[in-house]
Structures are given as structure tokens and as C-alpha cells.
Amino acid sequence: MALDYSAVPRMPDGRTAAEHIREIEATARAVRVPMGNGGRMMWHIWGEGSGKPILLLFHGGSGSWIHWIRNVQPLSEHFTVYAADMPGLGDSDPPDDVRDIWSVTHCVQAAMQGLLPAEEKFAITGFSFGGMVAGHIAVLFAQRIRRIVMVGAGGLKATRKPGPKLRKLLPEMPAETLAAEARRNLEILMLHDPAGVDGIAIHMQILNTTRAKTRSRDMGQQFKLSEVLPRVKVPLTGIWGEFDSTTYPNIQERIDLFRARQPDFEMNVIPGAGHWVAYEAADAFNAKLIEILAEPQARSTLTAASRGGVA
Template identity: 40%
Template sequence: MHIDKSAIAFEAALLDEALVHHTPCGDGHMVWHQWGEGPPLIVLHGGSGSWRHWALNIRFLAQYYTLYVGDLPGLGDSADPPIPFSVDDFPGSVDHLAEITCVGIERLLPLGSSFKILGFSFGSITGGYVAARMQDRTEHLALVGPASLGLPWGGLKGHRKSPKYAKNETELKEFHRHNLHLVMFGDSANIDDLALHLQIQCVTRARLRSHRISGTDTLLQALNRLEMPFSALWGAEDIYSLPNIESRSVLMRKIRPGADCRIIDGAGHWVMYEAADEFNATILEQLGGTELDKADKAVS
């Protein structure tokens, strides 16, 4: 399939800048990419994804944090989890992924050190279970596009197209573009060659299927157990939270009074890609990175 060479070069440059770590996962490893310097930030991608979900955010956030961006078990370059992911027990299955992720964090970070978690979509759910397992070390949980809150949603406005049925390269590209518009983007005009390339790289590596989790209360179960601060951020056109995103904010603040919940106009589920600049500035505020910046300037 023909892809703009600049998209391939962008991905390759990010990989060249990263340190790669391997931690235990079943018969293989969970793969982590590390960028930046500063306090540790554990970063978890969404369903059918990989570290590439954060491609437009890595260099910005790496100015403030040491990013440990994990490929979740069964996704990206990580091995499958030893216990198969089951749609009949989402909380148990997600907690198993969280357990593997926690083992990785224990290997990557100094003993007893604290950290923050940034999770997108399925990664926000897994991040919630990681935070529940590591309450004493998690300073903040930042949720991006969180669903699975036990609230109704309107469903997809169409059907995904399976790339395996594409008859040629042109049709394959259109299938991926269709799926990105259906699930990830608020405005199809924002789907560029890089987004298509990243989508293809993610989907072709994905083995774990988690789509049905959105309509459950799996994340809610974890949030009700948390003691640390958490925040939430959605794109206003996030299909998994429509027709009423504000109800999500209300629920978050009911669980954690004063929780910082924000919505970025015009963006869909993949808000950190579609509205990267606004997302980067907003998530930095939610994580407290602006205070880090002020402290650095004061010292200098």
C-alpha cells in the first residue's frame, strides 16, 4: 500500500529518539518506549492501538516528563496476555492487563517512586485498574476519551469495514479512512496521510479485541476505588460519549468533587491527534505540568 513517505519518516524519527524496554508478559514481553526527561508519566494507548496513538503528543510531553509509553498486552509489539481477554469478564480481564502493566512499572521505575498515569480510551480503563493496584504511588490519573462508565451512549453511526475484504490498495485505504471517521475523528477532513499510516500500523498488530467494553461500567468500578485525584478530557464529537458528554463530567465530579473535566470542541475520540495543539496545552494543565515549567524557570 502506498503511504506518504513523510508519514513513515515521522514514525521512524520518533522510534529513533526512544529507548525501548521489555518487561514480562506471558510467554514474551510487554514493550515500552521511553522519551523525555522529568517526573515519570505512564502513558497507555487505546483499543486496537499502540504507542502510535500518541504520535503528535510525545515530543511535547517529553519536555516535561519522562514518558513510559506501553504497548498493552495483545496490542502493538507486546505479547498476548497469558490469560486470554474475555468479554464475559471485562473487570477481571482488564485487571489482568493492569497486573502485567504494574509488573512493568515495578521494573522500569525506582522502588517506591511515585508517578502519574495518562490513559486514552481502553488505556484509560486499564490505567484506572493500574491506579487501583498502585494507590500509594499514583499521584494523578488523567483520562482521555474515557467510556465504560455505566452510562448510555448512542452507538456507532454505521458499521466498521474490515480491511481484510479490501480488493485493492485504494479500497484498503478507503476502508481505513471510513473507520477513522466512524470511530476516531469528528471531522473527516482532518484525516491525513499520517493518521492513515498510524492506523494501519496499529490495526495490523492488534490481536486483543475490546470494542464491547464501552457500554459497560468497567472503568466506573475502578474509579470508585481510587483515592488520588483524576481528571478527564473528551473531544466534543467523541462517538463513545455522545449524545451527552456532560453527563460524564457530572458523574466524574460526583465521584471526585472538583475533578477537572474538559471538552475540546470539534474533535472526535482521537482528540489528542485531531486537536493536538489544544490537547497538549490542556493535558499539561491537567497533569500539573505548567507548575513544573514555572518551577524550572524559577530555578534557572
């Protein structure tokens, strides 16, 4: 059944959210890569052939590369950006077991081996479920990963404040109901300020959640990132929204978990933002990520320039 997006708000200039998403997507090269189980994994690449350092972007649960729609172009000025659709999500085929994190990870591993330049080092930024996958990938590519930046990472055995339950989006819902329920879910989980829930976010939420096959929430509730952390030797850094719905007001507990494994772990908190910090506070997020992943000499300059902005 075709999804009805007619109730999704348009952009201020009159374009639909779908048109905007297609315009950003058209600036990348899209490629579907074998992932070892007979299926293929979708990647979008910005800045290919530029010679800039490689940055992989792993999106959140029931998501796709669209989670990074406000980030891919600014980041491509500094990196060769590979934005993945995780197995069983977005336009990627499912893993063998949609409830098993290692089944997902081994598909990502196979795709990375076929896609990335051999022996070249790279960084990973993993949002929510993507942080959980990044932690598992770190065990398999330890010698090649420069740093992993965890963004509101899921799968941690830590306190989470109870909140309203999300509602399942169904293709057969009337357009007004579908858009309203998507907005409600975004306000509960993804963004702190309801005013930030625009047409792009609503369109993304409808599209991604109605086609999701991989059960990322099941893996998060099994604390799979905490389980693998003792084996992760790759340097880790965090970026969290101040009011992340999966964390607030218990962010110190997350910091302690990471520092128990890596004492020099640095947590960067973006003021006023929620879980989907890369969208809600895109400019601050992009600046902080660029600073974190800069070479040491460049990083000291960027840090001095950004003091007083992002904490």
C-alpha cells in the same frame, strides 16, 4: 500476509507515513519488559534520565504508542514519557485472557514494577481503552500515582449515540480498499473533521487494527471502568474532544459519573475535536495536559496564560 500501504497518502514533503513514524520512534528508547506471564510488554521512553516527573501514556483500543505520535516529543520537554503498547496490542505480547481487563492489568502491573524507578511517583494519561486500564492500575498503585488524566475514557456505563458500524480491516484487501476502509473507520470513530484524516492516521489504523489481539471493545461494552471507579482513590481529571463520537452529545453524563465519586473532578473540553483529541487537536491537548500535571505554583501561572483558549 504483508500489508500493502501503497495507497496510504504520503506526507506533504513526500515521505511515507511509515518513515515519519520511524523518525519519531528513533528519538525514544524502546524496551520490552517481562509482564509476568512469559510475555513481554513494549514501552517507548522519551527523556530518560532527565530527572523530569514521570508520565505514563496508555493508548486506546486496537492501538499502540502511535496514538501519541503528536504528543510524545512536546510532552518530553516537561516529563519523562513512558508510552506503552498495551498487552496484546502494538508490539506487546498478549495477556493470558484477551477478553479480561484484570488479565491485561496484571500484565501492565508486572511490567511497570520492572520498568519504573522504585518508589518514584508518576502520573498516567489514559486514552479510551487506556483510561479503562488506568482505572484498574489505580487500585494497585494508589500510593504512587499523582493523578490520572482520562482522555475520552471507555468502559463507562453511559449513553452512547448509535452510529455506523466499523468495518474489519483484512491484510488480504487490495491497497486501495484497505486505505479507504481505514479512512472510513477513522472518520466514524476517531476524528471529527474528515480533513484531519491524513496518511499517518490511515497507516496507524491499518497497522494497529490488523495486529490487535486484545479484545478491548468487549471490555468496554462490559462497562469495566464504571465497575472499578468506586475503588479508585487517585485524583482524576478529564480531557475530552467536544465532538467525541463515543460521548457527544452526552458529556454531562460522564461528568456526573466521575463527580459522583470525586466531587472536585474537572472536565476539560477541547473545542472542535473528536475522540482522538490528542491527535486532532495536539497543540491544545498538549498545553492542557501540561497545565493539569504541573506543580500547583506552576499550574496557576499556566492557567492564567491559557485562559480563553482551551475550555
